[in-house]
Each structure stands twice: as structure tokens, then as C-alpha cells.
Amino acid sequence: MTTEAEPHSPHRYHWVVTLSCTDGPGIVHAVSGAIVASRGNITESQQFASDDTGRFFMRVQVESTAGRDEFEAALAPVVERWGMELHLDEVGRPLRTLVLASTAGHCVNDLLFRHHAGQLPIEVPLVLSNHGTLRDLVDFYGVPFESAPVTSPETKAEFERRILAAVDEHDIELVVLARYMQILSPELCEALAGRCINIHHSFLPGFKGANPYRQAHARGVKLIGATAHFVTSDLDEGPIIEQNVVRVDHSRSVAELVAIGQDEESRTLSQAVKWFAERRVLLDGQRTVIFR
Amino acid sequence: MTTEAEPHSPHRYHWVVTLSCTDGPGIVHAVSGAIVASRGNITESQQFASDDTGRFFMRVQVESTAGRDEFEAALAPVVERWGMELHLDEVGRPLRTLVLASTAGHCVNDLLFRHHAGQLPIEVPLVLSNHGTLRDLVDFYGVPFESAPVTSPETKAEFERRILAAVDEHDIELVVLARYMQILSPELCEALAGRCINIHHSFLPGFKGANPYRQAHARGVKLIGATAHFVTSDLDEGPIIEQNVVRVDHSRSVAELVAIGQDEESRTLSQAVKWFAERRVLLDGQRTVIFR
Amino acid sequence: MTTEAEPHSPHRYHWVVTLSCTDGPGIVHAVSGAIVASRGNITESQQFASDDTGRFFMRVQVESTAGRDEFEAALAPVVERWGMELHLDEVGRPLRTLVLASTAGHCVNDLLFRHHAGQLPIEVPLVLSNHGTLRDLVDFYGVPFESAPVTSPETKAEFERRILAAVDEHDIELVVLARYMQILSPELCEALAGRCINIHHSFLPGFKGANPYRQAHARGVKLIGATAHFVTSDLDEGPIIEQNVVRVDHSRSVAELVAIGQDEESRTLSQAVKWFAERRVLLDGQRTVIFR
């Protein structure tokens, strides 16, 4: 993708630009001007002005013969003029993703199968787990797997250091908690802020804490669900990325609710990871902007 | 429906029997024996044994030439033997229903339109409201309408006495809170226990209390919903009858969430009322059994 | 909305621009340039480039102190340069809508109730029907109602002339077939092309023609649905605007499928009308672009 363009068939890049700034008139015109100046053609564009925070958000895909340096140079005055946070990337570049897991395999299987099938633009240099249960599954997909027990404050601290080391080593862009059943320390939450996604096995803000399916059964709810959200130190309260529900009835036991819910967990988490990897997820205070 | 059968073309009744008792072997055989003895044919039958409470629940529709007295006589020993709570009714008999409302008309309109269209087996002798807003709408459907302001403890107590008087006067079997925006007193909750349905404009246990759509917006949820539940003195905590959700995204304002949610409220409440009127809703402790 | 702006508090217009043209680089920049030149602020913007037809589509909402003449003047060179079809309107202006009906009232009730509740940006100067059944319902909402029987080729032709006369007389922008049970003549389809929406009581392309619920029952489908589509002379084949389905099971009779399906018909048609009235529906050959 980054090879030198030949004279007679210039390489066409496919860029994805995401940006946010304080809202005001003229932003779109300024950005599109930089795109035109870079001989770009817009293939997809979405924008949103938040009434809550006064921020403007934009995601635009651009085909162009301009390389990164040229495109960045064209965008630079716009970024400066509007005080933008802007990110430039190539469409489809696999996001370096660290997966954390425990014993349940359904989310890990769903992520790795989709990745394997070419449906998730990620690369997974490592799956880390506090149990060895999923080694064979992860091995099958050719992904390195490491496990270490977390049974005490000391082993927990050690495991978290291992996470941070892996993030550094592999230049990780996204950490996915694929039913990782340990609560992250506030320090780790802070270190991974905005790049760590959890799947919660409930329709938040429905049932928080432990055993949400047991709570759902006791309450007799008619729909159960799953929520993918950013991890913050405020447990189960991070910005929501995606939610799904499925209908159940009185005849379902807690065990059946668990089994039924796992489908929603898998697809909800994979969907959130896909959108994040495609740079469709932006943060707007405690809310997310999803450019589907 | 209750006229004497002629010799050559005996009237065929269509009965619906609902019952519950402590679970044990032989119940179905005993009930079906009474049905056979009454020359009945089962047209619909559902049952459920609750692991939580050890109760057995059954709903059965029976076509028979046996009238009420004969059928009850056949069932009597079964009821006694098993200590059953049993209810016998005719399929399709309209349930006497009192509707309480305030200013929002979407639920009242949905109920009355469906009733008018023959889709809801209820009769509505009265709509009571703490505002006059919906008088024209209710008038159009030919339903009596009364309103009185609720602006103080005294007027509230008076309004609740009016509710109870209407329940007595019309022999009301179901009270529907169709976006009635007053909290019922514990005494009234008690008096209407098991026969009063509320629509809550949120996916319970999601957002309780006031302004759930504002809470949903602030939290950035991706699905909003509505919950029909029995009224108990424990606010928003009564047994759930039906729930529905609809997908929303970051771009929706609170006002739009309200408008979107009203559809779910209307259909969720009408669905719950329909099932209740068809005797498909049974109470199992804090949960409901819905024989759809 | 169109009064002269006063010197010290200039009127702020809220414009909605929809456009389509052959795709190419620079369109967004050109359009946003005209907006900037008109002191406009973009409050909502969506665009789509169709791979099928090579057309580019855009819908943009703009707040500006520029009135219609000034804004059109700013856009004129862009329209000419790109050979655009462009439509400029004020956000929220009620669309002049003619409703055609027969005997079934659920869709008409849903449209008129939502309109009455301020949820549908339409005005309805007339409901025309080939039966008198719905007169009282339509009267209640204060909408003029006319009916005439369609029982022969002659009465059908006469009725269609009445439709066209009403379209002229009221400068109708949208004709809604709210379960109008007559097939429009090819001439009428042609005359109303792109501004006539029908609700089909099936999940197209599932069951076409008469009695789709009977077909659905015979086939034992597990989901039934409704489809709102543009009317073309190719029966049930016009571009699809919106579809919804609902789950059913083997125990449902044809009559129950009909009742269940009516909910989907009502909300699907009202949704399509709402999007059309908000200028969110654009035609791309045999497909629609929906800027939700």
C-alpha cells in the first residue's frame, strides 16, 4: 500500500480521516478544500454536531493519489485554524489488538473466527488470559497465547504489568476484554482510556455487577441483552458503543439465559471492535458518536 | 352465549380455564379428565412448572356443550384435590377495563382504536383523567370521560376515591394506567393488586423515576424501550408483563427519543392489556407467566 | 418563517437542501462553499455515492440568515457546474399530502393521530376513499373526507380523475395509499411518479398480489412484514422505502396474521411518510437512498 507510485499508474491511497473540534461554520468547507487540494475524492462522509458538548465530529474516507505527507500538509492549516484533534489512517489497515480473556470462549471464538474470515480489520499479536482454558482454541487460529493465574493482589498486579508490557511491546491500539472476568485497577483503566472495550453481559444500565442473568431471571424481564462499552474506572459506566437484546420468556432457566445471552455478547462485542477498528467510534464526553 | 341449548343443535361454549397450584404428578390427567367428562375438546393448552416457586400453572381453552354449572361441577373435585386457584371464563368475553390517563394521548388512542377495531377483548365504561386534554379523543370513541385536577394531597385522595368508586360501580376487572402521571398511594396499589397495569417509558430495570428519556440520552444508550408491568407499591418494581426496545443513535435529541419511545409504549401497553384480557398473564411471585 | 428579517435580530432560516448529480471530486467543497458564502452553518449532512448508477446524493440542513433568493443565488453556479438536481426547502414545512383509503382504518388512524400529535410534518387537505367507512374517523381529526364508489371501469376512471383534480387543486406533493385497495392505472402511476407511496401488507419481495397473509400462513413463514414503496406501474415492484417484520408461529390463524400485520403496516407507512416529508428519501434508479 505504501510503495512508490509509478509514473504512469499512480498509486491510489484510500484514507480515513476522523476529527473533532469546537463546532462552528465553515469546517466542512475547510476540510473538503484540503481534500480537493490533495486531488481527493470523498467515498464516504459523516458528521455530527453535538448539542451536549458543542463539539463537531467528522469521519471522511478519501481516495487520492496524495501520500500521507502531502495529505497531512494540506490538512495542517485546517487543523491549526480549528484546533482539531485529527487522525489520518489508511482504510482497512489492521488495528493492533490485544485480547484479554478468562475461561469463556464464545467471544474469543467469534472475534478470531471473524478475523480469520477477513471480516475484522484487526491483527491480534497476543491473547492474554488468567486461565489456560482457551489455549487450544487460540492456538488453532495461530495466535500467540499466554496465561498466568490471578489469585491474589500480587498476581493481579503482576498480570496488569504483563498487560501494559504487551501493549508497549506490540504497540497495541485496542485492548478487548472478551469476557475477561477481572476488574481492572484504576491505574490500568487510566492507562488504556479510550482504547479498551469491554463486553458486559447485560443490557446496561439494567443489571450491573455479578450474575446479571440471575438478576434478569429473578426480575422476570422479557428481553435480555449485552452492552459493549469503553472501560473507565467507573465500573460498567463507561461510554456505550453498542447494545443488543433478544426476547426470552418465563420458561427460561438462568442457565438458558446465559446460553442465549452469549450470542448477543459475541456479536455485540465483535460489532463494537469492527466499528472501532474502522475508526467509526468517537468519544463525545460520556457518550459515543458511532458513524456506522 | 348463555342461552339454553336447543335439543337438535346444542350450544357450543368456548371456555378458558386458568389455574395454578403446587406442582405434582397427575394434575394434567385430572384436569383433562374433567374436560373429557364434560364432553370438551381442548383447542389450546399451555402449562408451566416454576422451579422458583414450585407452582404449576395451566391455561386451557375448551369447546364443549357443557354450560358453566356442569363444567364447574366436573372441575370441583380436581380443584379441591389439588388446592387449585382456578378461573373459568368464556373466550372472548370483554374484560371490564378502567383507563386512567393524564395529558399524553398516544396510549389511550392506541387502546381505544384497537378496541374499536375489534382487536382488544375489553369494554371501557370510563376513562378517568387528572386533565381534560383527552376529552375529545375519548368522546370520539364513544367512551365516557371524566376529569378532575390533582394538585394537592386532598385532590389526590379525592381522585383515588373516585377511582375506587368507578371500580365498584362498573365491576372493573382491570385498571390500565395509560401514561397516568400520578403515583398511586400504597392503599390504592393494594386495593388493585394483580389487576392494575402500568406502562413505564423505559426498558426496566434501566431507567427508573422521572425523565427516563433524558437519562437514556445522557447515558448514550443505543436502544430505548418500554415496559408494561403490574403496579405494586414498590414503584417501577412490579412484575413485568411485556417489554420492547427500538434502536436509536447518538444523533437523537431527548425530544426525538420521546417521540420514538411513544410507539413502543403504545404497542407494549396494548399487548399487555390484550394478553391480560385473554387470561394469558398469571402471577408467579415477582414474575409473570405469559401463555402467549 | 418567510418574513423580512429585522436589522437587529436577523431571522435565522433553517434550510434543507437535497441534491443529486453525477459523482466526481469537489462536489462537497463546492456545496459547502456556497453555504459558507451564505453565512450558513451545517446542522446535519449526509451523502452517498452510488456504485450502481454513478450518482452522488446529498442532503444537508443549514441554519443561515440568508433568505431563499440569496441562498439560491449562491447555489446556482454549483448547480450549473455539476448539472445537479437540487431542491431547497425549509425544515419542518408541512408537506401537502393527499391520503387515499378504502375500508381499513389502521393506517389512516396512525397517520392522522401522528399528524395531530405533531409528529408528522404534513398537512392533509383531503382524504379520498372508495368507501364511506372511515368518514367518522377522518372527521374527528378535522380533515375533509370524500368518498365515491369504484365498481366499474367508468367509476374507476372517474375516481382517478377526482384524484388528479385534488392533486392539482391542493398542489399535492405526496399521495399516500393508506391501504387503498384499488390498482392505479398506468397513467395515474406515471402522473404521480416519485410522489406516491403505497403500503404493501407483506415483506416484499415475499408475497405479492392478493391475500399475502393467506400465502404467508400456507407457507408457514416465521416472520411476517410490511413494505412501504413508491408506486410504479409495475405492481408491487416500485423502489422500497421501508420494511418491518414481526415474529409469528405456527399457531397463528390467517385472521391473527392480519391483525398482527396491521401494526407493522401502520408504523412502516408512517415512517416512510415521515422520511419523505423530511426529504430524506431520494431515488437512485430502482433503489432508494434513505438519509435517516
Place this chain on the structure above:
Amino acid sequence: MTTEAEPHSPHRYHWVVTLSCTDGPGIVHAVSGAIVASRGNITESQQFASDDTGRFFMRVQVESTAGRDEFEAALAPVVERWGMELHLDEVGRPLRTLVLASTAGHCVNDLLFRHHAGQLPIEVPLVLSNHGTLRDLVDFYGVPFESAPVTSPETKAEFERRILAAVDEHDIELVVLARYMQILSPELCEALAGRCINIHHSFLPGFKGANPYRQAHARGVKLIGATAHFVTSDLDEGPIIEQNVVRVDHSRSVAELVAIGQDEESRTLSQAVKWFAERRVLLDGQRTVIFR
């Protein structure tokens, strides 16, 4: 499960009985009488009387100390009296299932992962494919895999003989076409009648034949879906077991529709297989009765 019961702790069997016969009064009483006579307790029971065919269907789960011989003896007079088709099995016994596949792995992965996770009561002695693509995936789950090319009438006939041989050899009770992309011969359809399930990558009867996602794109549908159905010689017309849909919009390419649809295919097929394996799927002419 079938060991001799000890005197002091008699083995408790968990039976599932499915039956159908011409409808008439007294069936439930007769069946429940046989259950009582066998010291059985009903843990789940569903029934349905088909107006279309006049058939009565029942599925009942029974806990009892009676073994197969005793229970069958108790049921025998009922079966004879009513001319029943009756099947007696143990709840949870894994169904012997043959999986046919081609190159697409999503359905096979979903089936094998769920089976592996204990969520599908099946055993899979063999996966047969006309391509070698999925060997590694199937190997990982420890399931035997065989492949042979189907490129001519001769190789096709040979492959079908291999299928029938495998059915015999492993006493197969269910054949699952998990995106097996060959049309079965009428003879094979006949031989597997009532025990062969296909997943069709469309919401039938929507788009039949090849490339349904391309058809869906061209038609601009707003929902795409998948249908699990029994295989008959009438292509894509066999009785429907389960259907699901998912919302899409104009911006989706055919390739994206394919990817989105695969999720629905996987879960729809797995759901149908689960219900079949639990003996919840009964045939009623061209329709299915699903006792969920």
C-alpha cells in the same frame, strides 16, 4: 442413562414424547393417563391442533422411574386407539448428525463451536465436503472430515452415494446442509425426507435461486435474512423451520450484505438444528410446528 435401577435409589429417566394423530376429544387425557400409570411427572408440555390438516401434535417431557419398555407398554394402547405416530426418546440424547459443507466456514464453525460448548445436543461423526477448504477447522474440533470434488454428473452421483453410505454407516438421524452449495438429486431428497435441513441465504420466499444477496441489493430491500428449512425436491420450497432478518441500508455493497447475512445464516441454522435435535420440530403438511 439406561442402567438398571437400584432398589433404594431408582433411576429417574427424563423422556421426551412427540406424537401426532387426527384431532379429537380425549387425546390429552389418554396420554396423561399413560404417564400417570408410568409414575411420570410432566416437566414440559405443548400441543397444537392444526386447522389446516386436522392433525393434533403434542410434545411432552416426562420424568419417571419407568424405563423404556414399561413406558412404551403404557403408551401402546393409546397409540393404537388414536392411530398415533409417536416417538419416545431420552431428553438430551445427542442426535447423530451428518454435516455437509462446501467452502464457506461460518455455519460449520458456528455448529461445531456450539456443539463443543455443550449447547447443541448433537454428535457429529463426519463432515463431508465437496472441497477441502474446511479441513483444518473441522480437525480442530476433533471431527472426522472427508472431501471429494463434485465437478461432473459422475462425481456428483458418487458424492451422493458417499452421503447415503455415511447415513447408513453412522445411523444418521439428521443431515445438515451448512452452506453445501450443490443441489441434491430428487432421489437423495426423497431418501432424506424429514431429516435434512438446509440454510438458505435469503428471507424466503423472498429471493430464491443463486445470488440472493445480489438480488436483495438490486431490489434495495431494507432487511435481509436467512431461512432454515427442510429439504424437499422442490428447491427452496421445503417447510420453513426458522427465519431471521437484519436491517441494512442503501450504502451496503453486495459484499457487505454477504458478510452481514452470514451472521443470520449461522444463528438461524444452529437454532433450527437445536430445535430439531430437541424434537421440537414436527411436520404439518407443508408447514412446521415448532414447540419452542
